[in-house]
Amino acid sequence: MSIFSSLQHVQTLDELILWGGYALLFAIVFAETGLFAGFFLPGDSLLITAGLIAASGKLDISLVIATLCCGAILGDSTGYFIGTRLQRAFFKKNETLFFRKEHVEKTERFYEKHGSKAVFLARFVPVVRSFTTTLAGVAAMPYPVFLFYSVTGASTWVLCFTLIGYFLATIFPDLVDYVHYIILAGIVIILISALRHLSKKT
Incomplete structure:
Protein backbone atom coordinates (compact mmCIF):
# COMPACT_ATOMS: atom_id res chain seq x y z
CA MET A 1 0.00 0.00 0.00
CA SER A 2 2.90 2.36 0.68
CA ILE A 3 3.99 2.11 -2.96
CA PHE A 4 0.55 3.09 -4.25
CA SER A 5 0.20 5.88 -1.73
CA SER A 6 3.56 7.34 -2.72
CA LEU A 7 2.63 7.10 -6.40
CA GLN A 8 -0.39 9.28 -5.77
CA HIS A 9 1.96 12.22 -5.29
CA VAL A 10 3.78 11.60 -8.61
CA GLN A 11 2.39 13.91 -11.27
CA THR A 12 5.21 14.51 -13.77
CA LEU A 13 7.82 12.47 -15.60
CA ASP A 14 10.75 13.84 -13.62
CA GLU A 15 8.96 13.07 -10.35
CA LEU A 16 8.31 9.54 -11.62
CA ILE A 17 12.00 9.05 -12.47
CA LEU A 18 13.07 10.30 -9.06
CA TRP A 19 10.52 8.01 -7.43
CA LEU A 41 5.95 4.88 -22.82
CA PRO A 42 7.94 8.15 -22.88
CA GLY A 43 11.04 6.94 -24.78
CA ASP A 44 13.04 9.94 -26.03
CA GLY A 51 19.90 13.73 -18.34
CA LEU A 52 18.39 16.91 -16.92
CA ILE A 53 17.94 15.27 -13.52
CA ALA A 54 21.48 13.88 -13.56
CA ALA A 55 22.83 17.37 -14.20
CA SER A 56 21.17 18.52 -10.99
CA GLY A 57 23.11 15.86 -9.07
CA LYS A 58 20.08 13.77 -8.10
CA LEU A 59 21.20 10.88 -10.34
CA ASP A 60 24.66 9.78 -11.48
CA ILE A 61 25.04 10.35 -15.23
CA SER A 62 27.31 7.32 -15.71
CA LEU A 63 24.84 5.00 -13.99
CA VAL A 64 21.96 6.56 -15.92
CA ILE A 65 23.67 5.87 -19.25
CA ALA A 66 24.72 2.33 -18.25
CA THR A 67 21.22 1.50 -16.99
CA LEU A 68 19.49 2.82 -20.09
CA CYS A 69 21.90 1.06 -22.45
CA CYS A 70 21.42 -2.26 -20.66
CA GLY A 71 17.64 -1.87 -20.72
CA ALA A 72 17.61 -1.01 -24.43
CA ILE A 73 19.95 -3.83 -25.48
CA LEU A 74 18.24 -6.51 -23.37
CA GLY A 75 14.86 -5.27 -24.56
CA ASP A 76 16.00 -5.59 -28.17
CA SER A 77 17.19 -9.16 -27.64
CA THR A 78 13.95 -10.09 -25.89
CA GLY A 79 11.95 -8.79 -28.84
CA TYR A 80 14.25 -10.63 -31.25
CA PHE A 81 13.84 -14.00 -29.53
CA ILE A 82 10.08 -13.53 -29.31
CA GLY A 83 10.15 -13.10 -33.07
CA THR A 84 12.19 -16.26 -33.60
CA ARG A 85 9.75 -18.28 -31.50
CA LEU A 86 6.43 -16.93 -32.70
CA GLN A 87 7.36 -16.27 -36.33
CA ARG A 88 4.97 -14.67 -38.82
CA ALA A 89 1.79 -15.82 -37.05
CA PHE A 90 2.65 -13.35 -34.34
CA PHE A 91 1.87 -10.45 -36.68
CA LYS A 92 -1.45 -11.91 -37.87
CA LYS A 93 -3.24 -11.76 -34.53
CA ASN A 94 -6.18 -9.46 -33.92
CA GLU A 95 -5.50 -5.85 -33.04
CA THR A 96 -5.08 -5.01 -29.38
CA LEU A 97 -3.72 -2.09 -27.37
CA PHE A 98 -0.19 -3.25 -28.18
CA PHE A 99 -0.68 -4.58 -31.72
CA ARG A 100 -2.05 -2.50 -34.54
CA LYS A 101 -1.66 -3.74 -38.10
CA GLU A 102 -0.85 -0.29 -39.45
CA HIS A 103 2.13 -0.03 -37.10
CA VAL A 104 3.37 -3.47 -38.08
CA GLU A 105 3.01 -2.66 -41.77
CA LYS A 106 4.90 0.61 -41.25
CA THR A 107 7.67 -1.31 -39.51
CA GLU A 108 7.86 -3.89 -42.30
CA ARG A 109 8.23 -1.16 -44.93
CA PHE A 110 10.94 0.47 -42.81
CA TYR A 111 12.72 -2.87 -42.43
CA VAL A 128 8.82 1.50 -35.27
CA ARG A 129 11.46 0.67 -32.65
CA SER A 130 8.85 -1.32 -30.73
CA PHE A 131 8.43 -3.84 -33.55
CA THR A 132 11.66 -3.86 -35.56
CA THR A 133 13.54 -6.16 -33.20
CA THR A 134 10.76 -8.76 -33.28
CA LEU A 135 10.54 -8.46 -37.05
CA ALA A 136 14.30 -9.10 -37.22
CA GLY A 137 13.68 -12.34 -35.31
CA VAL A 138 10.83 -13.29 -37.63
CA ALA A 139 13.08 -12.62 -40.64
CA ALA A 140 15.78 -14.84 -39.05
CA MET A 141 18.45 -12.16 -39.10
CA PRO A 142 21.67 -13.76 -37.78
CA TYR A 143 21.86 -12.92 -34.09
CA CYS A 160 22.61 11.37 -27.75
CA PHE A 161 19.38 12.07 -25.90
CA THR A 162 20.68 11.69 -22.36
CA LEU A 163 23.68 13.94 -22.94
CA ILE A 164 21.51 16.53 -24.69
CA GLY A 165 19.54 16.89 -21.46
CA TYR A 166 22.65 16.71 -19.30
CA PHE A 167 24.69 19.34 -21.12
CA LEU A 168 21.75 21.68 -21.64
CA ALA A 169 21.13 21.66 -17.90
CA THR A 170 24.86 22.05 -17.21
CA ILE A 171 25.15 25.10 -19.48
CA PHE A 172 21.80 26.51 -18.39
CA PRO A 173 21.28 25.37 -14.75
CA ASP A 174 17.93 27.12 -14.47
CA LEU A 175 16.65 24.85 -17.24
CA VAL A 176 15.99 22.11 -14.69
CA ASP A 177 13.29 24.31 -13.14
CA TYR A 178 11.44 24.28 -16.46
CA VAL A 179 11.66 20.54 -17.15
CA HIS A 180 7.85 20.24 -17.12
CA TYR A 181 7.57 22.80 -19.92
CA ILE A 182 10.31 21.08 -21.91
CA ILE A 183 8.45 17.76 -21.71
CA LEU A 184 5.20 19.48 -22.64
CA ALA A 185 6.87 21.07 -25.67
CA GLY A 186 8.17 17.66 -26.71
CA ILE A 187 4.70 16.14 -26.44
CA VAL A 188 3.24 18.98 -28.52
CA ILE A 189 5.88 18.45 -31.22
CA ILE A 190 5.14 14.71 -31.30
CA LEU A 191 1.41 15.34 -31.55
CA ILE A 192 1.87 17.86 -34.37
CA SER A 193 4.07 15.38 -36.26
CA ALA A 194 1.48 12.63 -35.78
CA LEU A 195 -1.36 14.88 -36.98
CA ARG A 196 0.64 15.91 -40.05
CA HIS A 197 1.31 12.26 -40.81
CA LEU A 198 -2.39 11.42 -40.50
CA SER A 199 -3.43 14.38 -42.66
CA LYS A 200 -1.21 13.14 -45.48
CA LYS A 201 -3.04 9.82 -45.41
CA THR A 202 -6.49 11.39 -45.77
Missing part, protein backbone atom coordinates in the same frame (compact mmCIF):
# COMPACT_ATOMS: atom_id res chain seq x y z
CA GLY A 20 11.53 4.89 -9.37
CA GLY A 21 15.23 5.57 -9.80
CA TYR A 22 17.50 3.45 -11.97
CA ALA A 23 15.21 0.39 -11.79
CA LEU A 24 12.37 2.35 -13.35
CA LEU A 25 14.62 3.74 -16.10
CA PHE A 26 15.68 0.19 -16.95
CA ALA A 27 12.12 -1.16 -16.89
CA ILE A 28 10.67 1.53 -19.15
CA VAL A 29 13.37 1.31 -21.82
CA PHE A 30 13.32 -2.50 -21.70
CA ALA A 31 9.54 -2.61 -22.10
CA GLU A 32 9.58 -0.19 -25.02
CA THR A 33 11.26 -2.73 -27.31
CA GLY A 34 11.09 -6.00 -25.40
CA LEU A 35 7.39 -5.86 -24.55
CA PHE A 36 6.05 -3.72 -27.45
CA ALA A 37 5.03 -0.88 -25.17
CA GLY A 38 6.37 1.94 -27.33
CA PHE A 39 2.91 3.37 -27.90
CA PHE A 40 2.54 4.98 -24.50
CA SER A 45 11.62 12.33 -23.45
CA LEU A 46 12.57 9.87 -20.71
CA LEU A 47 16.22 10.01 -21.76
CA ILE A 48 16.33 13.80 -21.98
CA THR A 49 14.61 14.14 -18.61
CA ALA A 50 17.01 11.65 -17.02
CA GLU A 112 12.53 -3.66 -46.15
CA LYS A 113 13.89 -0.24 -47.04
CA HIS A 114 16.86 -0.24 -44.67
CA GLY A 115 17.65 -3.96 -44.31
CA SER A 116 19.78 -4.99 -41.36
CA LYS A 117 20.58 -1.32 -40.61
CA ALA A 118 16.90 -0.93 -39.67
CA VAL A 119 17.70 -2.28 -36.19
CA PHE A 120 20.08 0.67 -35.70
CA LEU A 121 17.94 3.32 -37.40
CA ALA A 122 14.64 2.24 -35.85
CA ARG A 123 15.97 3.13 -32.42
CA PHE A 124 15.39 6.78 -33.36
CA VAL A 125 11.84 6.24 -34.71
CA PRO A 126 9.01 5.99 -32.13
CA VAL A 127 6.58 3.05 -32.60
CA PRO A 144 25.49 -11.64 -34.16
CA VAL A 145 24.51 -9.18 -36.90
CA PHE A 146 21.39 -8.19 -34.98
CA LEU A 147 23.34 -7.77 -31.75
CA PHE A 148 25.92 -5.51 -33.43
CA TYR A 149 23.26 -3.10 -34.72
CA SER A 150 21.32 -3.36 -31.46
CA VAL A 151 24.31 -2.45 -29.28
CA THR A 152 25.49 0.39 -31.53
CA GLY A 153 21.97 1.75 -32.04
CA ALA A 154 20.97 1.57 -28.38
CA SER A 155 24.24 3.12 -27.19
CA THR A 156 24.07 5.96 -29.73
CA TRP A 157 20.41 6.65 -28.91
CA VAL A 158 20.99 6.72 -25.15
CA LEU A 159 24.14 8.84 -25.37
